[in-house]
């Protein structure tokens with residue numbers, strides 16, 4: 275019996291008919307999938323017709339919270355946005371820190387599901403059980419920041435707002451969902467799915483309160499954990515630099531993405547470090563609700579005419595500096611602001627720009643495809659020009675707006691080698707020439723190349739980049755379970771644990787005090803494995819097949835050694851990668867092609883799903 279924690283309701287919004295319905299969903303789903311990503315994949319498996327085009331009205335856009343979201347415990351103001359991805363054709367999700375997460379909880383919803391397509395630009399106002407469909411004609415074309423300002427002046431600063439920018443409206447496959455101007459989520463094109471529904475924004479107000487199994491004890495333990503966060507030795511450094519603290523570390527370890535992941539060492543990295551950002555450019559700090567270690571470093575351009583402020587997270591900065599050859603903080607600040615306002619993923623924008631520059635250098639594309647531009651590394655105007663071409667859907671920009679995988683296939687076989695993505699999702703900001711464990715993490719991430727599930731690279735540096743063994747593979751899986759399983763289902767920010775070493779054993783305790791269910795660590799890992807296998811089954815159902823090559827990062831890291839920095843000459847070894855992948859599949863109970871076996875699916879409570887795969891002709895090994 276569920277005694278607290280979950281809201282127990284799903285809000286289902288049908289844009290075609292401008293109707294909304296509220297369901298109480300089966301509590302066994304909550305118990306076995308917890309929430310967030312777990313609830314999202316369950317909904318997609320059960321309710322999305324296989325083979326649906328991601329931008330067809332029938333695709334489902336899901337916002338999901340979890341049983342820990344918004345409770346008074348560290349960094350709990352987060353939500354998951356998920357859908358079938360236009361960029362990858364498989365399962366996609368992202369995590370956003372936003373007041374909308376808190377408001378969903380107060381309104382009692384564990385998930386909001388949007389299906390269908392409105393006849394004209396629309397936004398939805400949700401106040402508890404009251405749902406209103408409103409015209410967004412006046413907002414269509416506005417930036418994510420402008421529409422945020424408009425809606426918060428209309429509804430007050432306390433509502434939760436989720437919106438798209440122009441990138442989502444123009445169905446760019448790299449479009450994200452934005453919140454509070456600087457928070458972004460859903461790299462696999464969740465913003466395009468929102469745009470395809472003619473949905474400009476959701477405005478959410480919840481007036482209820484959250485019910486915990488043992489409220490006072492949860493508050494007490496949450497307060498203790500918040501105190502631990504503040505007293506952590508790493509706290510002052512974190513408050514100074516946030517995720518940018520890793521920039522220098524990446525350079526020292528030759529894993530800083532440089533020139534389209536050609537190198538891991540950038541000759542001008544010293545101009546872009548977290549320290550430089552904090553000392554010279556930082557003007558403030560922004561955070562998600564319920565967070566006492568806010569990581570949003572707000573930086574302002576200096577010594578130039580225009581005053582621009584943007585949030586400097588490591589991934590944004592690395593992909594829009596070293597990876598495109600830029601070493602001028604002002605330029606990177608401007609680019610991040612521009613991309614955030616468009617509602618485009620910063621990481622993918624950086625990947626697309628570097629891909630174009632390299633393709634031009636290699637004479638695979640010409641100026642005609644670039645409206646006359648000769649693109650250059652380290653050039654702000656080049657970056658702006660390519661972004662604009664994507665949004666205006668012109669020349670190579672139109673091709674790129676369908677994603678790197680598509681663009682590289684269009685440009686030709688040679689371009690496929692330096693299109694830096696896995697399963698269509700551009701790689702986030704860690705070069706892997708020297709880091710086989712991190713390469714495996716990218717190869718096996720459930721949404722395509724993202725570090726969110728297993729950021730194994732810091733551990734790997736200490737353990738030994740060159741060691742290849744079962745322990746390293748097990749560590750990737752352990753991190754996938756905790757980061758991709760626990761935190762994406764509870765739903766809370768993982769950074770208190772990752773960055774200031776908040777003890778992990780707080781979380782099963784929080785779960786007990788919130789829900790009344792005594793999940794052990796092993797129970798939570800089993801749930802994580804169930805979700806991972808169901809996500810893999812979803813990809814297979816959508817593709818109709820699976821091959822191990824889909825779990826392997828791009829050829830560049832295997833074939834082109836680093837040419838600069840202390841690890842000059844380093845590259846990945848394909849045989850060793852295959853060795854790790856075999857171990858990975860064995861531990862997961864998947865066959866040598868990465869397809870879950872029948873026994874694995876049965877043991878995880880997924881026998882029905884196994885039969886569904888077999889019914890569409892997928893061969894499952896016993």
Ligand code: PTT
Pocket residue numbers: 352367368369370371372450456457458459460461462517562585587588589590613614617618619620621726761762765766767768769
């Ligand atoms: C995340 C990815 C990341 S990971 C970054 S910076 W990072 C980029 N941020 C973008 C941005 O900003 N603007 C933009 N237009 N596009 C962006 N794309 C990139 O998106 C983010 C923080 C960060 S900052 C990280 S690591 C942690 N991620 C968490 C996660 O995934 N799960 C979880 N339970 N907790 C997390 N905590 C941290 O949250 P995606 P946010 Mg994000 C300007 O979206 O799709 O998950 O990809 O959500 O609220 O902005 O917080 O160095």
Ligand code: SF4
Pocket residue numbers: 349350351371560561562565566567568569570767768769770
């Ligand atoms: Fe949000 Fe950063 Fe706090 Fe996490 S650490 S909740 S991402 S502000």
